[in-house]
Amino acid sequence: MALTITTSKSRPGDKIYLGVLGFSALVLFVLIVGIAATLAWQSRLSIQATGFKFVTLSVWDDAAGTYGIWPFLFGTLYSSLIALLLAVPISLGAAIFLAELCPKWLRTPITFLIELLAAIPSVVYGLWGIFVLTPFLRDKLMTPLADKKIPLFQGAGFGPSMLTAGVILAIMILPFITAVSRDILKAIPKAQREASYGLGGTKWETISKVVLPYSRSGIIGAVMLGLGRAFGETMAVTMVIGNQAAQTDSGISLNLFEPGYTMASALANKFNEAQPGLSTSALIEIGLVLFIVAVIINSCARLLVRLTGKSVNK
Amino acid sequence: MRNLKFQQISGAGATFPELLYNNWAKEYKATGGVAVNYQGIGSGGGIKAITAKTVDFGASDSPLNAEELKGAPKILHLPMCAGAVVVAYNAPGVPNGLKLTGAVIADIFLHKITAWNDPRISGLNPGIKLPASRIVTVSRSDSSGTTAIFTNYLAKVSPAFKAGIGEGKSVNWTKGGLAGKGNPGVAAFIKQTPGAIGYVELAFADKNAITYAYVQNAKKNFVAPTLASTSAAAAGVKLPGDFCAMATNTGEPTGYPIAGFTWILLYPDAKPEVKKFLRWCLTTGQKSAAKYDYAPLPAGVQKRVLDALKKIGG
Amino acid sequence: MSLYAADSHVKLRRAQSLIMLSLCSVAALVGILVLGLVLYFLAARGLSHLNIKLFTVASGDGDGFAQSIRGTLQILGVACAIAVPIGILGGIYQQESKGKFANTVRFLTDVLNGIPSIVIGIFVYAALVLPISQAYPGKGYSGWAGGVALAIMMLPLIMRTTEEMLRLVPSALSEASLGLGATRWRTMLSVVLPAARGGILTGILLAVARVAGETAPLIFTILGNEFLGQMDGQVDALPLRLFKYATDVDEKHNQIAWAAALTLILMVLMMSIAARLTTRSRMQEDK
Numbered sequence: 051m052a053l054t055i056t057t058s059k060s061r062p063g064d065k066i067y068l069g070v071l072g073f074s075a076l077v078l079f080v081l082i083v084g085i086a087a088t089l090a091w092q093s094r095l096s097i098q099a100t101g102f103k104f105v106t107l108s109v110w111d112d113a114a115g116t117y118g119i120w121p122f123l124f125g126t127l128y129s130s131l132i133a134l135l136l137a138v139p140i141s142l143g144a145a146i147f148l149a150e151l152c153p154k155w156l157r158t159p160i161t162f163l164i165e166l167l168a169a170i171p172s173v174v175y176g177l178w179g180i181f182v183l184t185p186f187l188r189d190k191l192m193t194p195l196a197d198k199k200i201p202l203f204q205g206a207g208f209g210p211s212m213l214t215a216g217v218i219l220a221i222m223i224l225p226f227i228t229a230v231s232r233d234i235l236k237a238i239p240k241a242q243r244e245a246s247y248g249l250g251g252t253k254w255e256t257i258s259k260v261v262l263p264y265s266r267s268g269i270i271g272a273v274m275l276g277l278g279r280a281f282g283e284t285m286a287v288t289m290v291i292g293n294q295a296a297q298t299d300s301g302i303s304l305n306l307f308e309p310g311y312t313m314a315s316a317l318a319n320k321f322n323e324a325q326p327g328l329s330t331s332a333l334i335e336i337g338l339v340l341f342i343v344a345v346i347i348n349s350c351a352r353l354l355v356r357l358t359g360k361s362v363n364k
Numbered sequence: 365m366r367n368l369k370f371q372q373i374s375g376a377g378a379t380f381p382e383l384l385y386n387n388w389a390k391e392y393k394a395t396g397g398v399a400v401n402y403q404g405i406g407s408g409g410g411i412k413a414i415t416a417k418t419v420d421f422g423a424s425d426s427p428l429n430a431e432e433l434k435g436a437p438k439i440l441h442l443p444m445c446a447g448a449v450v451v452a453y454n455a456p457g458v459p460n461g462l463k464l465t466g467a468v469i470a471d472i473f474l475h476k477i478t479a480w481n482d483p484r485i486s487g488l489n490p491g492i493k494l495p496a497s498r499i500v501t502v503s504r505s506d507s508s509g510t511t512a513i514f515t516n517y518l519a520k521v522s523p524a525f526k527a528g529i530g531e532g533k534s535v536n537w538t539k540g541g542l543a544g545k546g547n548p549g550v551a552a553f554i555k556q557t558p559g560a561i562g563y564v565e566l567a568f569a570d571k572n573a574i575t576y577a578y579v580q581n582a583k584k585n586f587v588a589p590t591l592a593s594t595s596a597a598a599a600g601v602k603l604p605g606d607f608c609a610m611a612t613n614t615g616e617p618t619g620y621p622i623a624g625f626t627w628i629l630l631y632p633d634a635k636p637e638v639k640k641f642l643r644w645c646l647t648t649g650q651k652s653a654a655k656y657d658y659a660p661l662p663a664g665v666q667k668r669v670l671d672a673l674k675k676i677g678g
Numbered sequence: 679m680s681l682y683a684a685d686s687h688v689k690l691r692r693a694q695s696l697i698m699l700s701l702c703s704v705a706a707l708v709g710i711l712v713l714g715l716v717l718y719f720l721a722a723r724g725l726s727h728l729n730i731k732l733f734t735v736a737s738g739d740g741d742g743f744a745q746s747i748r749g750t751l752q753i754l755g756v757a758c759a760i761a762v763p764i765g766i767l768g769g770i771y772q773q774e775s776k777g778k779f780a781n782t783v784r785f786l787t788d789v790l791n792g793i794p795s796i797v798i799g800i801f802v803y804a805a806l807v808l809p810i811s812q813a814y815p816g817k818g819y820s821g822w823a824g825g826v827a828l829a830i831m832m833l834p835l836i837m838r839t840t841e842e843m844l845r846l847v848p849s850a851l852s853e854a855s856l857g858l859g860a861t862r863w864r865t866m867l868s869v870v871l872p873a874a875r876g877g878i879l880t881g882i883l884l885a886v887a888r889v890a891g892e893t894a895p896l897i898f899t900i901l902g903n904e905f906l907g908q909m910d911g912q913v914d915a916l917p918l919r920l921f922k923y924a925t926d927v928d929e930k931h932n933q934i935a936w937a938a939a940l941t942l943i944l945m946v947l948m949m950s951i952a953a954r955l956t957t958r959s960r961m962q963e964d965k
Binding site (some may be wrong): 070089126144148151166178257278349 | 692699703706708709713723768771772774775782786787790792795796804820830837861865866887897923936942950
């Protein structure tokens with residue numbers, strides 16, 4: 051441990067002080083290592099029994115002792131993808147509006163609104179999803195399109211579905227991506243824009259050819275942070291996704307109106323009743339997978355945001 | 365041992381008797397007893413909780429299987445009441461009391477019958493105008509004693525169901541359809557989804573104005589699920605010494621075929637407060653069970669259960 | 679300069695600019711509209727079912743969630759008691775030290791912040807609830823366990839803001855103090871920390887607001903309670919009650935869920951506003 055204090059090495063008070071600080075940092079360190087170790091240790095039964103097939107098998111059968119998470123993994127990926135497709139254009143547009151176009155008097159209330167929405171708990175979005183969004187999508191979109199056989203826009207159409215989950219997730223990550231992107235756009239030095247205007251660029255050309263490319267990696271980072279949220283989101287998704295694998299052999303379907311499952315919602319549904327042994331171990335392994343994916347996504351996102359921060363500060 | 369003054373006892377498990385247990389807890393507390401916190405997390409959850417001793421008593425509508433018993437060898441099953449699993453539906457325009465046979469119900473859940481106006485349904489119900497809409501099956505997403513009773517019955521009456529889905533607390537349903545958490549979750553999906561059919565305890569359907577089917581019993585009579593028909597089915601069962609037996613597919617002419625007992629699970633060394641509460645349930649509580657739409661135990665069984673409770677000091 | 683097309687296309691380019699900018703504004707409008715819809719339903723349905731009885735009656739005794747409110751406050755209290763001291767000390771550590779270990783800790787803070795809350799719930803179940811239930815039958819699920827779970831979620835948030843706020847304190851201040859012969863800890867305690875106090879408080883409030891509505895880490899740690907519970911046993915929490923009642927078939931419970939949602943939002947909102955006010959007054963002080 052290299053502490054950069056030279057002036058006060060001899061003072062006993064400072065030694066205690068630094069010791070206390072180091073200890074608190076150690077607590078954090080031990081905590082995270084502890085989480086990783088606990089998850090890995092508790093899932094060892096399942097890892098031994100199923101191996102890598104854990105992520106490719108489509109059957110989760112307690113009676114047979116077969117545990118595969120492919121439908122859950124797919125559901126997590128697919129619902130997050132839907133959420134990003136919906137949320138990114140809107141968030142980016144909104145961020146550009148807030149950073150470049152919005153009149154000053156409007157900026158504070160809108161920013162406040164967006165921050166408020168970022169603060170609304172997941173379970174509240176779930177409530178809204180059950181009683182407002184699900185019936186709306188079912189009656190206004192799924193039922194009318196039921197027999198039209200439009201690619202993707204078909205499937206069971208019960209209400210709870212991949213689409214419903216994707217829309218809820220989109221609404222949840224929208225304020226988040228908007229806020230981070232807006233901060234990044236605002237960090238772009240004025241000189242960059244003025245140079246573009248000076249060359250006769252229109253406002254849009256300035257934004258699309260100067261501001262956006264300049265902040266690209268930062269915005270990708272913001273999107274990935276949003277993805278990270280969507281990935282691990284539990285309550286709202288559990289409440290609207292139907293918690294049922296799709297009606298195909300592989301248990302997955304690209305059809306948006308099919309119900310689905312995500313890794314997090316499977317945990318929320320199954321963990322409290324899983325019997326000790328392989329069943330519990332397999333569920334904890336889902337937690338381990340979520341943990342690993344979260345670490346990867348967040349590391350990439352932080353790296354990108356930090357890189358832009360550095361290039362902007364130059 | 366310290367002389368602890370218990371202010372509360374805790375139980376968790378089956379959602380099937382949740383409405384009864386919560387009402388009993390309310391009455392018991394109002395008459396000066398301790399507060400009894402009962403959490404309906406599903407029978408599988410109840411078995412897990414009492415095995416792990418995270419609660420004072422568990423509850424299940426399906427006795428522990430051989431493997432579960434290995435984890436909790438000394439556990440006692442005390443039946444508290446009987447209940448009916450009703451086949452509840454939300455078919456637009458269809459009144460309460462649609463007549464169904466076990467074979468038809470099995471084929472609906474096997475997705476062999478997929479529309480409400482299927483000839484096999486309309487053939488049983490001349491005079492009822494059935495919609496052409498498709499059937500949405502709702503099953504349980506958690507490990508459930510209600511599922512165990514339901515599938516135990518269907519496996520008895522339909523070889524195809526026995527071979528294709530089997531029986532148990534958590535079975536591999538034909539893909540498609542919805543899955544709800546607990547009796548309340550399934551009932552909510554049925555209520556919210558047009559075309560839905562699912563299985564819940566009678567009290568959940570009655571209390572929430574959900575329509576349900578009259579099911580043909582082994583004596584070829586179509587029987588409405590009521591307290592009388594549930595009691596008739598329960599009276600026809602000869603409970604063995606450990607009180608563990610299923611009550612489905614009764615031979616009683618007036619008995620409802622999808623009935624079952626629900627058990628409190630506890631260890632012989634359970635807290636005295638738990639035993640005191642159970643004694644109350646088996647005496648005073650039995651009198652009010654009917655008020656909450658559950659069938660009290662047959663008199664002979666009640667006496668035997670009280671004796672068993674006495675043996676462990678209750 | 680080939681960045682922009684020739685002048686002959688000025689009109690076209692202007693039109694394009696206008697269209698794209700309008701699209702951005704529309705995007706902002708759509709976003710606000712959707713978010714407005716969420717708020718509208720929460721306010722409308724929540725308000726119509728809100729009444730004083732909800733706050734005085736426990737769920738097991740009637741139509742209310744008194745025990746959930748108390749449980750939430752207790753759990754948040756425990757979470758703060760754990761996370762605030764460790765978080766602030768950890769933040770100071772990151773500000774005071776450099777090197778490999780400090781960088782690792784900083785990275786881990788980010789990692790912890792990104793771990794899905796349900797995974798933290800599972801961890802606390804495996805590390806705390808289960809072992810305790812083995813030693814003390816009937817115990818295990820407890821308000822303490824819920825507090826620990828929420829504390830783990832708050833920790834990275836508090837560490838991060840503390841570090842950032844300390845960094846904002848002009849280094850001249852601490853240099854002056856050290857120059858006068860004060861010890862390192864004295865300088866931090868009586869010079870740097872007081873200067874960053876407001877910002878850190880804001881960070882704590884925002885962290886509390888963020889975890890107050892967390893449900894997933896509580897399902898496997900506190901289980902829920904129909905009555906007022908003790909912290910060493912099962913307790914209830916507002917978000918958990920909301921989840922239970924939202925997925926319930928009972929219409930009365932659904933209505934209580936809307937009221938619970940509004941209550942929860944108002945709690946979160948009050949904390950956010952309090953955080954904002956501390957920041958503002960601090961900024962005015964600075965001026």
